[in-house]
Every structure is written in structure tokens, then in C-alpha cells.
Amino acid sequence: MSKTEKSGEDLYNEKIERLEAATKVEKTDRVPIAVSTTYFPAKYAGISYEQMFYDNEKYSEAVTKFARDFNWDAISSLRSFESVTLGLTLAAFDPSIAIDVATFSVLGGGISHDILGDKYSLMPGRELSENTESQFVIKEPFINIDEYDLFLENPFEFLAETIIPRIYKNLEKLNSPNAIGSLIKLGSELGLFKPKLLEFIRKMKDVGCPPWYCALAPNPLDTFGAFLRNFDTLMLDLYRVPDKVKKICELLTPVLTEVGKATGKISLEATGSRRVFCPVWYSTYLSPKMYREFHWPYLKSIILSLIDAGFTPLLSLQGSYDHLLETILELPEKKVIAWFDKTNLRKAKDVIGNYQCIAGGISPSILIGGTENKVKEEVKNIMNDVKSEGGFIFTLPFNSIGDAKVENVKAMTKAVLEYGKY
């Protein structure tokens, strides 16, 4: 038994090193495979999406089974984001509690959704059928355009007093038994969950599977759009109140930098991985001019701070980044992972070369509707074109393979091992 455990640990360390080498654009034995798997292990292990969100034990078993059977270099099992704004509100009160609360929904599943009654998410087995993926949307803006100044003047008090009651149904009236009880309940569940999380990380070490990411650095524009204003309305604000949007981004930059560093530190200590997940969404919608005005300066500042603190920003450049590739060259060499989604990987490789590690893969549609042969061909082509002499990680778009055919995912794994050899 102890021998098995040791070999699990050896495997774990070997994978950490393989990913580190790829990050430094050094040649390794083969291209690593690291994927944001979220829903797929649940489907593979035969549990419902409802169980995945609400039965942490079953989900933990499903993820470890998947990790053992597929033996990928890293996977990620973060789930949702309902408690992020509540956590953000507590940043000035106590950073460590703020982080715990913000990450509770990310790591702990659907329970914070039930306790807080947030208006962000529709959950499987709650608002949705038990096997529908959770969906995150803001229907009406939580912060109105005429409230920008209030937010800027006193951000945390404004969030706590005005915005939190709008977001969370159970915190609608903060001095009510319902709200006080809900917060106490959230705290006690959080206390129960923390040891379970450490146990899960240990189990993942036993099966030799590091996290693709377990730390998070959000950026100002995306955070403000996705959690506080709403996604498309903020895009109009860029034209209507550009200076105020910039002031908000300036205000949020140091706070979110600290979130990245704090979660990075926790993750590094618990898992040995230096990667900090930096999701980037608005980039796909913005022209280079707008991106450089409203998004990149703040994002870049956070990235540079993370690098200075010894972390590896994992830039999840969602949607298309084709028009913005040059920005990657402005970052210190071999210090980040540029994870592409719909961006043309060949073009990205042409522009970035061996300057930074690139992560990318094949279209999820092929895994859903294609054949095993087609999957194999696509993986082979990608490897031939971009694996180069190192500095490539095979991955898939964020949370995209819930509906993939199991046999196609197996064919993909086999092809990565075969054609990813150096």
C-alpha cells in the first residue's frame, strides 16, 4: 500500500516538473496534457451534475477515479463563482476571511448558492434539471450607471450596504434573522468544508494528479462586468462613462492582485503548483485600441505582480485573442502560460514563438460529434504544427468537454501521448 502511495507521489512530482519545464519552454519527454475538466469526471463516473455540485464526497470520488484512469498531467475541478462578490466585499475587513468566502463556491460546490440565494447562477437539481450544466448570468445590472460614483467613493461599504442585498436573496435585509442566520450557516459550512478540501488535495496526490489551477486572480474589467454591472451593459459604459470605468479598474487592481497572491500562496503550499488562474473574457470583444485602454493595463499590472511574487500566471484567454497576440510579448519571457481557446494556435505560435509557453488543443465539437479517427488526426496535426522543441501544453477550452464522448476523450489522450513525444 505504502508503495502505491509513494508511486502516486512520484507521479505527482513528475507531472509538476513536466509542466514546469513546459512553462519555461524547455524540452521534456513529451507534451503535457492539462485540462479544465469540471463536468467530465462526473459524467465519466456516472454521477449526476446535481451530485457533482451538492455531494462533495461523490464528486471527489468521481474526480479521483477520472484522474487515475486517464492519468493526465493536471486537471481542474473548480466549480462555480456565486460567493465571489460577498468575499470581495470583505476584503477590507479581513483578507483571509474574504478569500475563504470568495473561494467557497469555487471549491465547495453548490451549497453557497443554496445558503445565499444568489441571483447569478442556475444550478443543476435546483433551477435546472439534474444533468444540465450550471449557468452564470446577470439579467439586470447590480450596479447602475448613476451609482459609479458611490462605488468609487466608498467601495466596500457601498457593496455591503447596497449591492450585496441586491445579489443575494437571503441577504436582502441585512439586519433580518434570515440574513444573519444565512451568514452564520455559510460560516459553519465553510468550517466543515476546509478539512475536506485538504483531504481532496491529498487524494489527488495519491492518484498522482496535480491541479491545472487551484488559485485565482480575477482582473478588474471582467470582474466588474461579470459580477457587478452586467456583461453587455459594461460594454456600453466604455463609450458612455469611459473615465469612470477606468477609475473602477484602478480601484480594483490592487485588491484583485492580493486575491491572486493570497490564493496563489495557499495553492502553492497545498499542491506544489505555482500556477494562478487568470481568466480573461472581454478581450475577445474589444478592438486592440479598446483593449489597451480598458483591459490590458490592469491585467498586465496583476500579471507582473504575480510574476514578481514567484507565481506563474495561467492566462486563460477565452474566445479569440488573435488580434491581441503581441501583448503576450510585453510580458517577461517564459514566465506565463498563454492558454488559448478559439485563437488560431498556428498563428499564435508564429507570433509568440518560444518566447512564452502556449497551451491549446482541438475543438470540443470534435470530441462531442466527431469520430475517434478524426480526433486522432486533429491532435496529430496540432502537435506537428505547434509542439515545437518545447513550451507547449495540450489543453482544451475552459469547461468545454462535459458533453464529449468518452471514447473520443480516450482517443485524444492516446494521441497526445503518441504524437506529443519529443
Add this chain to the structure above:
Amino acid sequence: MNKLDELADTLANLDEEKAIAITKESLESGVDPMKILDMCRKGIVIVGDRFEKEEYFLSEMIMAAEIFKQVMNLVKPKLKKITEKPLGKIVIGTVQGDVHDIGKNIVISLLEASGFEVHDIGIDAPPEKFLSSIKEFKPEIVGMSCLLTLSIKSMKRTVEAIEKSNLRDNLKIIIGGGRVDKDACDYVKADAYSDSAPKGVEICKKWVGGV
């Protein structure tokens, strides 16, 4: 050049306040509302050209569509009756299982700005909703939108339902959204796909002979 002539460029340059002011002034001075509408459409065409040239991206399209919508709201009550025939009819919805509608709403604004009659059947629309709307509105085109990967299967089920109901002939189907690509299009058996709203609208225009 009178003020109205500036409206197309004003809209194309995303000057919201000026576009609204010109519209109001023109209406007050008795300009034919159809002329205002025509100028706005010209503006949208310029915006489309700039998108093609990659000067504009989606945020500019959203802003342009927003200005167009506001101008339309001012102009519409003054139009006695829209006598012109629409460029084409389209039924559009986000497929069952998906509640995202940002992409769909942008496409709708641009379709309307291009002269289409659009029937929006909302989000999380089951195949039956598509079927009943096709029967009711008799569109040339059906648009299916999604954000999530899981919706690709939902799109396939919807297309199959349309086939089974013998409504597929003479109907063009376009799928759109963040996760669609050629492989998704082949799998779903749609006629076209687009992950960009303006490109999707161009395809629709070609189908009804509008380009």
C-alpha cells in the same frame, strides 16, 4: 450638407448624443421618418465595413446597435405604417438548456438594422417552440444561439425535430455562439455557422438576396 446627412457617419462614429439630437431635430422639422431610418441603415453598413476591416470589434457593434435601437424608438411612433417589405423573416432563439442571450440580442439588433423581420423566441427554447414559430411566421431563416458546449447537442435535436416535421426544405438554418465552429455545424446539420454576429448577419443577407 444638412444635419440629417451627418447621421450615418455620426452613428458609425458611435456618437450617441449627437445621433439622438439629429434624430430629434429632424423629426421636429418634419423630415420623413423613413429618411432617418435609411440614414441609420447606411450608418450600420459603415460599421459593418469597419468590422470587416478589423477596425471595429464586437464592443463597437454593440454600441452601434444600441444607438440604432434608440433612434428607432424615436422614429417608430412617427412611421404611420412600415410599408416596405422586410428583407426576410427570421425566427431566432437560444436553444433548450441554455439561458445566455447576449450574442442573440446583438444579432437581433443587427438583423433589424439590416431590414429583417425578426421573431425572437427567447432563451432555453425547446424544439417545439422552434417548430410552432416556424409554422406561425413562415421564416426563410432559423437562427439558433448558444454559449455553452452542451447546447451543441441541443441544437442537433432541434434541427432533427425540424426535419421530422417536414419543415426543413426551403429553410436555412444558421447556428451561432461562442462554441460553434465548422465541426459543430456539420454535427448539427445546419446550413451555416458563425461565432461573430456581423458575419452571421452577412450570411443571412446573402441567403435572402440582400447583398
